[in-house]
Amino acid sequence: MVSEYMDIIVAAVAIIIIIQTILLIGLSFKLKKLTRSYRAMMDSTGVENLEEVLIxxxxxxxxxxEEINASKQKIEALEQRMPQLKSKVAIHRYNAFADSGSDLSFSLAITNDEKDGVVLTSIYSRxxxxxxxxxxxxxxxxxxLTPEERKVIDEAN
Structure with a gap:
């Protein structure tokens, strides 16, 4: 009885061996391709161990x-200081006296976002x-404050 099925068993084993051989050849080609890709990637690093590269x-x-966190802290500190910086500037020229002839007087406002700062006024006369x-x-x-000084303070903000 075993001899009757022996031909079928041998044929089945032969088919399995052929299928495994085909799969082995396919895997061999994939492994070669993967090996080439790995070598191409590792070629310019000067390192032969991928683990060292990843570390x-x-x-x-x-x-x-760490550098990004340090930069974020610096930016936050600058953002807190920015409203206090005197960055708003306006100037208004005018004729303080009718007999002087032209707009030689001026008011200059230098303020920050909170309208803190200074106003400088120069009055020109003969x-x-x-x-x-x-x-x-x-x-x-x-x-x-004169009307001109109030105007220039408003213009600065």
Missing amino acids: GIKQEQNRYK EGMYVYGKPIQKGQSNYS
Whole structure:
């Protein structure tokens, strides 16, 4: 009885061996292709171990993260200081006295986002020139402001 099925078993084993051989040849080609790709990738690194390359990349990535965090902290500090910086500037020229002839007087406001700063006023007359500086807090001053000074403070913001 075993001899009757022996031909079928041998044929089945032969078919399985042929299928495995075909699969082995296909896998061999894929392995060669993968090996070529690996060598091409590793060729320019000067390293023969992929693990070392990956560890180096991870360390570099961690260093970049630290630099990014430090930069974020600096940016946050600058963002907190920006509203306090005196970056708003306006100037208004005018004729302080009708007899002087032209717009030789001026008011200059230098303020920040919160309207803190200074207003400088130069008054020109035939007898001389006078310069005044007045501190500004929230758009107001402890000293009386002229209409020109109020105008230039508003223009600066």
